[in-house]
Structure formats: C-alpha cells, structure tokens
Amino acid sequence: MSPRDTTPQGDFFRGVWKENPVLIQMLGLCPALAVTNTVENSLWMGLATFFVLTGSSFIVSLVKKLIPGEVRIPTFILIIATFVTVADMSLEAIVPTVHKQLGAFVALIVVNCMILSRQEAFASKRPLGRSMLDAFGSGLGFMIALIMMGAVREVLGQGTLMNFRVIPGHFEPWVIFILPPGGFLTLGFWLLFLNWWQKLRRERARVRAWPDGVAAPVEGRAA
Amino acid sequence: MGELVWILVSAMVVNNFTLYYFLGLCPFMGVSARVETAVRMGMANVFVMVMASLCAWFLNTFILPHAPYLRLISFIVVIASFVQIVEMVIKKISPTLFRQLGIYLPLITTNCAILGLALFQTNRGYGLLEGLFFALGAGLGLTLALVLMAAIRETGELSDTPEIAKGMAIVLIIAGSLSLAFMGFAGLLSST
Numbered sequence: 001m002s003p004r005d006t007t008p009q010g011d012f013f014r015g016v017w018k019e020n021p022v023l024i025q026m027l028g029l030c031p032a033l034a035v036t037n038t039v040e041n042s043l044w045m046g047l048a049t050f051f052v053l054t055g056s057s058f059i060v061s062l063v064k065k066l067i068p069g070e071v072r073i074p075t076f077i078l079i080i081a082t083f084v085t086v087a088d089m090s091l092e093a094i095v096p097t098v099h100k101q102l103g104a105f106v107a108l109i110v111v112n113c114m115i116l117s118r119q120e121a122f123a124s125k126r127p128l129g130r131s132m133l134d135a136f137g138s139g140l141g142f143m144i145a146l147i148m149m150g151a152v153r154e155v156l157g158q159g160t161l162m163n164f165r166v167i168p169g170h171f172e173p174w175v176i177f178i179l180p181p182g183g184f185l186t187l188g189f190w191l192l193f194l195n196w197w198q199k200l201r202r203e204r205a206r207v208r209a210w211p212d213g214v215a216a217p218v219e220g221r222a223a
Numbered sequence: 224m225g226e227l228v229w230i231l232v233s234a235m236v237v238n239n240f241t242l243y244y245f246l247g248l249c250p251f252m253g254v255s256a257r258v259e260t261a262v263r264m265g266m267a268n269v270f271v272m273v274m275a276s277l278c279a280w281f282l283n284t285f286i287l288p289h290a291p292y293l294r295l296i297s298f299i300v301v302i303a304s305f306v307q308i309v310e311m312v313i314k315k316i317s318p319t320l321f322r323q324l325g326i327y328l329p330l331i332t333t334n335c336a337i338l339g340l341a342l343f344q345t346n347r348g349y350g351l352l353e354g355l356f357f358a359l360g361a362g363l364g365l366t367l368a369l370v371l372m373a374a375i376r377e378t379g380e381l382s383d384t385p386e387i388a389k390g391m392a393i394v395l396i397i398a399g400s401l402s403l404a405f406m407g408f409a410g411l412l413s414s415t
Contacts (some may be wrong), residue, residue: 026252030335034245054252074303084275088295107295111335113249114410180243181406184399191392199387 011130015137021114022145022187023194028114032146033183035105039162042150044098048087048106048142053142055083057123057135072083077110081153084109114142122204152186153177227356230349234360238410240336241368247336251369252394257351263323265366269359271331272340275302276358279341298341307331321348336351336365367413371401 006014019025022032031049036042056079060067067075088106093098099106109115118138123131154160157177159167174184234371240246245270254264278301288292296318312323340361375397383391 028254029248030245033248036381077299077303078296081299083293085292087293103337104346107342108246108293108335108339110299110339180245181399181402181404183245184395184402188392188395189397191390192381192388195387195392201379 005188006130007207008130011133012137015118015134015139016141016144020141020145021138023190025114025117028112028132028142029187030108031105031112032142032149033180033187035102036146036149036153036183036186037157037178038154039150041098041101042146043143044091044095045102046139046146048091049109049112049115049142050139051087052080052083052109052112052138053118054135055086056080056119057131058128060119060123061126061128063129067124068140072124073116073120078123080115081110103109104126105144114138130164142144149183149186150189152190153182157182182218219223229234230353230413231356231360232366233365234357235364235391235406239364239368239397239405239408240254240339241362241400242405243338246256246339247331247334247365248256249396250331251372253367253392254396255372256376258370258373258377261369265362265369266323268331268334268336268365269362271306271334271337272362273307273355274373275337275341276344277351278305278353279344280349280354283345293414294383297317298338300338302341336361368401370400375401 013178015021021027022029028049031045035045056076059079084107088099091102091106118135122134126134133177142188151161154162155166156174159165159169159171159173174182177186226257234240238244241248241251250264250268254260279298282294282297284300310321340358346358347357349357372394378389379393379397388396
C-alpha cells in the first residue's frame with residue numbers, strides 16, 4: 001500500500017501497533033529503556049512524549065509550506081524543543097517527584113528520533129487532520145510500549161504495580177529489573193515474545209490455508 | 224587531579240553512557256556490526272562530545288544565567304552549528320581525518336548522548352576542566368561499549384541463532400548482558 005492511499009483509521013492505528021515506534025521500528029529507545037522502571041514513570045514519560053509529538057505535529061503541519069526544504073530538520077528540532085521546554089516545566093510543576101526521577105530524560109525528548117521521524121515522514125507532507133491522527137496513534141503506541149516495559153519491570157523488580165503490592169511480601173524482588181540491565185533484557189524478551197507470537201500466527205494461517213490431510217510445506221525450506 | 228581522574232573513570236565505566244544511561248543507543252544498535260566502523264564512530268563521538276562540553280560550558284557561564292528557559296534550544300542549536308563549523312575546518316585542514324570520521328560527524332550531532340552530556344554537565348554543575356574530563360570519559364566509554372558490542376556481534380554472526388531471536392531481540396539481550404557485566408564496575412564506587 002502506498003503512503004498516499006491510507007485511510008484515516010489506518011493513519012491512527014498504524015502507529016499504535018503495526019508500526020509501533022518502540023517495538024517494531026526501534027525508535028526512541030533511550031526513554032523506553034531509561035525511565036521505565038516503574039509504571040508511574042512510564043506513564044508520565046509517555047504522556048510528556050505524547051504531548052510533545054502531537055504539539056509539534058500540529059505546528060509542523062500548519063507551517064509546512066513556509067519551511068524551506070534545506071532547513072526543515074533544524075526547524076523541526078526548534079519546534080520540538082519548544083514543546084519539550086513546556087513539558088519539562090509543566091511536569092516540574094505538576095508532579096515534582098516524578099520529574100526528579102525522570103531527570104534529564106524529559107529534556108532528552110528533544111532528541112527522541114521517533115518524534116523527528118513522524119515530522120519528517122508524515123506531518124511535513126500531509127494535511128493537518130491526518131497528521132494529528134498519525135501523531136495520536138504513534139504517541140499512543142509509544143505510551144503502550146513504555147507501559148508494557150514499566151509493568152514487567154515494576155512487578156519483577158519491586159513486586160508492585162502502580163505502587164500497589166501485587167506479589168506477596170515473601171517474594172524476593174529481582175532488583176536487576178529496575179536497574180539498567182533490566183531495561184535491555186525486558187525489551188529483548190518482549191521482542192522475543194512478540195516474534196514468537198507472530199511466528200505462531202503465521203504458522204496457523206499457513207496450516208489453515210491447506211486442505212485437510214495434506215501436509216503443508218515447512219516454511220523457509222525449499223519444497 | 225584525583226577528582227578529575229575519578230570523573231573520567233566514572234563516566235567511562237561505572238556510569239557508562241550507553242549501558243547505564245541508555246544514551247546514544249541509535250549508533251549502538253545501528254553501527255555496531257563491524258569493529259572497524261565502531262572504532263571510527265567512537266572516535267567521532269569523543270570528538271563531538273568534547274566540543275559539546277566546551278559549548279555547554281560557554282553557554283552556561285555567559286548566556287544562560289540571563290535566560291534559563293532557553294537552555295534546551297540553545298544547547299541544540301549551538302552544538303549543531305559548532306560541530307558543523309568544526310567539520311568544515313577539519314575538511315580544509317586535514318582531509319585524511321575528515322575521511323576517517325566520515326558521515327558520522329554530522330550524524331552524531333543530534334545523537335542523544337551529545338545533548339545528554341551537555342545536560343548532565345549542567346545538572347552536576349561541572350566547571351570547564353571537569354566538563355572536559357567528563358566528556359572525554361563519556362566518549363571513551365561509548366567507544367568501549369560500541370567496540371565490545373561490535374566484537375560480540377561479529378563473533379556471533381555465524382552462530383545458530385533461533386529464528387525468533389534474530390535481529391534486534393538478540394542484540395538487546397547481548398546489550399543487557401554487557402550492561403550486567405558493567406554493573407560490576409559499580410564496586411569501584413564503594414571502594415573510594
């Protein structure tokens with residue numbers, strides 16, 4: 001399908017799951033790994049990124065005709081940096097404790113390649129409404145991925161979920177999951193799981209496509 | 224002096240930028256397939272980081288006290304333009320070095336490790352010399368992580384990886400193990 005004939009729903013849902021920024025495109029990994037040690041942090045980080053992405057997509061889509069092609073990337077970065085400054089200050093005012101834990105990573109949303117890639121690939125070329133849908137979708141997808149990471153890491157690393165104890169007290173938490181290596185490992189295992197699941201689904205679809213009693217050829221081998 | 228060496232070592236191994244702060248993951252995942260490119264990328268990173276540290280110090284000392292809300296925007300713009308200028312100068316003075324750094328120079332300007340360095344340096348209130356040592360340590364640490372990763376991936380290329388683990392999944396799990404190994408250096412912290 002060429003990018004020209006997408007449907008509005010397609011623009012929205014593509015970013016949520018099929019082209020999920022973190023899990024499929026592997027963009028914006030820094031925040032996805034660095035601040036997802038608890039669900040609360042992930043949620044706020046996701047919200048901040050969502051805000052910055054939709055804000056910058058809105059502005060970029062509005063002024064796309066005014067930006068000369070040669071300086072578009074610096075212009076995008078300036079627009080993004082403005083929204084990040086707003087997000088940074090708002091977080092500091094609304095949830096000071098979370099802001100402290102996120103530290104420099106809120107400011108680092110500026111260099112989140114996921115946001116820049118949406119501006120370059122979508123908002124700077126398509127009409128306003130579609131760009132907003134795309135930004136909502138990608139932002140939501142990013143948030144989902146962050147929460148998936150945060151949930152695993154918080155449950156295994158602290159035995160809690162959203163600060164409520166979900167595993168009884170005598171469970172010895174695997175501290176490694178809230179430390180940096182846990183970030184890499186959690187995402188690695190999520191990818192393993194998703195790949196396995198996809199493979200399973202492909203396999204089932206393939207078996208269904210063949211009539212009963214005929215052995216389907218094994219994928220990846222010459223028939 | 225001891226303080227400066229400590230900043231260097233700590234930025235290089237104990238709080239390694241890539242494996243501890245997850246900064247500069249794009250090149251870490253992207254160009255870590257060959258040891259040779261990894262070394263070049265690392266060198267270019269060291270260079271840009273030292274430059275960025277200088278810029279950040281300059282901005283923090285002379286400009287930002289008057290307009291703190293411009294911190295992020297000015298960091299990005301100034302560092303990117305400064306690297307651009309330096310790139311032109313290198314091209315003129317030493318074409319060999321320019322060829323060696325190649326396309327990595329412009330690429331890493333917008334790398335999160337660079338901006339992260341400038342921000343960390345500001346948050347910790349490092350002065351000029353401390354900042355330079357911090358940048359050097361962070362750059363060398365990044366190079367170390369990149370080269371290690373590239374070496375592992377080169378070795379693992381021929382191994383029989385399960386189909387579902389091919390691609391990013393195995394790279395992330397290797398990175399996790401590396402990060403785990405680097406945590407051992409945290410022992411250095413408590414021994415001082």
